[in-house]
Amino acid sequence: MSEHVHAVQPEADMVQLLTPEGQRVEHPEYPLTITDDEIRSLYRDLFLVRRIDTEAIALQRQGELGLWASLLGQEAAQIGAGRALRPQDMAFPTYREHGVAWCKDVDPLTLLGLFRGTNLGGWDPNSNNFSLYTIVIGAQTLHATGYAMGVVRDGAVGTGDPDRDTAVLAFFGDGASSQGDVNESFVWAGAANLPIVFYCQNNQWAISEPVERQSRVPLHHRARGFGFRGVRVDGNDVLACLAVTRDALDHARAAQGPTFVEAYTYRMNPHTTNDDPRRYRPGSEADTWKLRDPLERVRAYLVREAGTPPAFFEELAAEAEQLGEHIRTGCRALVDPSPASAFDDVYVSMPDELRVERDQFVNFVEEVSA
Amino acid sequence: MTSAPTAPVTMAKALNDGLRKAMEDDPKVVVMGEDVGKLGGVFRITDGLQKDFGEDRVIDTPLAESAIIGTAVGLAIRGYRPVCEIQFDGFVFPGFDQIVSQVAKFHNRSAGTMRMPITIRIPSGGGIGAVEHHSESVETYFAHTAGLKVVACSNPSDAFWMIQEAIADDDPVIFIEPKRLYHAAKAEVAASPTPLYSAQVVRPGTHVTVAGYGGVVPTLLESAKVAAEDGVELEVIDLRTVSPLDTDTILESVRRTGRLIVVHEAPQSFGVGAEIAARVTEKAFYSLEAPVLRVAGYDTPYPPSRLEHEWLPNLDRVLDAVDAVMEY
Numbered sequence: 245m246s247e248h249v250h251a252v253q254p255e256a257d258m259v260q261l262l263t264p265e266g267q268r269v270e271h272p273e274y275p276l277t278i279t280d281d282e283i284r285s286l287y288r289d290l291f292l293v294r295r296i297d298t299e300a301i302a303l304q305r306q307g308e309l310g311l312w313a314s315l316l317g318q319e320a321a322q323i324g325a326g327r328a329l330r331p332q333d334m335a336f337p338t339y340r341e342h343g344v345a346w347c348k349d350v351d352p353l354t355l356l357g358l359f360r361g362t363n364l365g366g367w368d369p370n371s372n373n374f375s376l377y378t379i380v381i382g383a384q385t386l387h388a389t390g391y392a393m394g395v396v397r398d399g400a401v402g403t404g405d406p407d408r409d410t411a412v413l414a415f416f417g418d419g420a421s422s423q424g425d426v427n428e429s430f431v432w433a434g435a436a437n438l439p440i441v442f443y444c445q446n447n448q449w450a451i452s453e454p455v456e457r458q459s460r461v462p463l464h465h466r467a468r469g470f471g472f473r474g475v476r477v478d479g480n481d482v483l484a485c486l487a488v489t490r491d492a493l494d495h496a497r498a499a500q501g502p503t504f505v506e507a508y509t510y511r512m513n514p515h516t517t518n519d520d521p522r523r524y525r526p527g528s529e530a531d532t533w534k535l536r537d538p539l540e541r542v543r544a545y546l547v548r549e550a551g552t553p554p555a556f557f558e559e560l561a562a563e564a565e566q567l568g569e570h571i572r573t574g575c576r577a578l579v580d581p582s583p584a585s586a587f588d589d590v591y592v593s594m595p596d597e598l599r600v601e602r603d604q605f606v607n608f609v610e611e612v613s614a
Numbered sequence: 615m616t617s618a619p620t621a622p623v624t625m626a627k628a629l630n631d632g633l634r635k636a637m638e639d640d641p642k643v644v645v646m647g648e649d650v651g652k653l654g655g656v657f658r659i660t661d662g663l664q665k666d667f668g669e670d671r672v673i674d675t676p677l678a679e680s681a682i683i684g685t686a687v688g689l690a691i692r693g694y695r696p697v698c699e700i701q702f703d704g705f706v707f708p709g710f711d712q713i714v715s716q717v718a719k720f721h722n723r724s725a726g727t728m729r730m731p732i733t734i735r736i737p738s739g740g741g742i743g744a745v746e747h748h749s750e751s752v753e754t755y756f757a758h759t760a761g762l763k764v765v766a767c768s769n770p771s772d773a774f775w776m777i778q779e780a781i782a783d784d785d786p787v788i789f790i791e792p793k794r795l796y797h798a799a800k801a802e803v804a805a806s807p808t809p810l811y812s813a814q815v816v817r818p819g820t821h822v823t824v825a826g827y828g829g830v831v832p833t834l835l836e837s838a839k840v841a842a843e844d845g846v847e848l849e850v851i852d853l854r855t856v857s858p859l860d861t862d863t864i865l866e867s868v869r870r871t872g873r874l875i876v877v878h879e880a881p882q883s884f885g886v887g888a889e890i891a892a893r894v895t896e897k898a899f900y901s902l903e904a905p906v907l908r909v910a911g912y913d914t915p916y917p918p919s920r921l922e923h924e925w926l927p928n929l930d931r932v933l934d935a936v937d938a939v940m941e942y
Contacts (some may be wrong), residue, residue: 334691364719368727369691373647376723380715387683387716391698397644397670398692425712426738428681435676589726590760592784595811
């Protein structure tokens with residue numbers, strides 16, 4: 245097998261603001277004014293989100309979760325995008341956006357129900373402006389597009405009021421870029437100039453299929469054909485992801501239309517805990533990407549350039565321990581669904597015939613568990 | 615403000631008036647679909663709505679059915695109440711995933727926190743001499759999907775009221791419009807609606823219950839007239855709702871008549887008739903004087919239009935079934 249990592253070369257103009265070695269660099273189109281304290285805060289996000297992921301994988305290994313979709317390697321792509329959002333902005337995730345959920349103040353435990361089998365998601369998309377995890381690949385991009393149509397109809401774009409103008413952030417992956425729904429979203433959003441950012445985490449692999457199975461051109465080049473901007477950003481560089489997404493969201497809020505952001509990154513772990521990447525990709529590839537780790541470069545910067553004392557990292561490690569405990573304890577405490585709950589939210593107004601089925605099932609479960 | 619039409623109207627006009635009233639009643643109602651704006655829809659059901667409510671509320675969409683439905687989901691999350699038009703029955707399938715996997719399941723996935731008050735209008739069925747994909751009956755696919763409701767109107771009065779009731783419902787509704795009845799006949803519109811999820815006995819009778827919905831209902835009424843000339847009194851039930859099914863109204867009738875024929879255009883196997891036969895067998899077995907029969911579309915693709923009048927459930931096929939249950 246050829247070295248996939250070289251199959252689609254990063255563009256020379258891939259936006260990068262922090263090198264893998266932790267050096268700040270400038271990009272003429274994406275200046276970023278940011279304090280070291282703010283960078284420390286981003287590092288905290290990256291570090292804690294990685295801990296959420298590690299804990300969830302362990303819980304899956306222990307049989308507490310049926311499945312987990314790891315974000316390892318994609319922390320910067322998600323935190324950079326997530327921290328660019330304003331409270332009124334709406335995010336539409338796939339099933340891997342644990343880092344974006346974190347930025348939207350969604351308790352990590354909320355995400356676990358789906359993977360533990362205690363519910364099918366179970367949160368209110370409007371409570372944190374974070375829609376439900378969507379498993380059918382690409383389907384959520386149309387929901388995001390429709391939501392953006394609603395934003396326009398509400399007059400919530402282009403007013404200049406920073407608390408009112410609203411953008412929509414639609415997440416998907418390189419595999420989803422082949423889906424009809426994603427391409428229909430591009431058509432609609434382009435034609436209507438909607439306030440939406442299409443944020444593609446190109447993590448190189450759609451389970452076993454490399455990105456060159458999906459596209460002959462770099463993914464962000466597709467945007468031009470739909471009539472909006474496309475930009476490729478170093479998806480392992482949280483500063484670049486923040487700057488590029490912030491710019492794209494500003495563009496959307498100002499009624500300037502959509503942007504396609506291709507966050508060029510790598511799925512360090514299997515597709516999910518059920519996957520075995522040894523069957524389709526060489527281990528050397530992960531070794532290469534490990535040198536581009538999204539956390540290490542920020543840590544290197546903070547230590548070498550920003551004079552961050554060891555105490556910061558020690559406190560963060562302690563905070564991560566607490567978070568880990570919260571996840572481990574909370575996961576085991578998630579309540580199993582009641583038999584009736586399978587029926588209760590199928591409809592707003594339950595038809596009589598379903599009520600009969602519900603009662604039969606509830607009685608059946610009571611009898612067999614008596 | 616629009617009120618119920620006072621003069622007799624066609625089903626097409628009744629639907630147009632009903633949509634207009636729904637848009638007046640709730641500013642969150644948006645109508646979207648292919649050609650629904652300037653053109654007023656290929657059947658003119660949305661005629662004049664864009665002129666009166668603007669392009670933001672009557673949306674000419676790109677030609678992408680999955681997106682018509684998928685964006686309606688997003689609009690619903692944002693607080694809107696979308697009414698989607700699928701131009702023809704056979705074109706709903708590109709939107710099938712969004713209907714079945716998203717519209718139908720979103721409320722449940724959200725543990726009841728998010729509602730999907732989406733109405734999907736589908737001009738349906740045959741009898742208009744159309745080309746392939748323009749004459750299909752798709753309701754069974756959706757009746758098989760938890761989270762959706764499926765209704766079908768068969769006359770102008772129901773059309774006017776049912777479309778408003780469907781739009782007002784907080785659950786997603788597949789709204790089947792029998793396209794060959796759009797301009798078939800004018801009729802009076804009732805002053806008030808019948809509850810949406812109920813069947814109606816539209817002609818009382820004593821010998822055989824004949825139940826159907828949508829485009830076949832006029833055929834059932836015609837069959838009852840002809841059968842009465844031979845002394846056989848058919849009780850005709852307009853089911854109006856396919857899912858949920860008003861089983862009680864059917865059972866009540868069958869317990870009196872002892873005989874049941876279910877009629878629909880959709881292919882026979884695994885269809886609404888099969889479901890009704892199962893329920894009646896389960897609940898009214900000892901009332902039955904004859905097996906429950908089905909008169910339905912055959913288990914073929916919809917045929918070339920020059921065959922459709924023989925292929926569709928028609929007067930002769932229904933009367934043959936009546937003879938069969940009477941002679942059993």
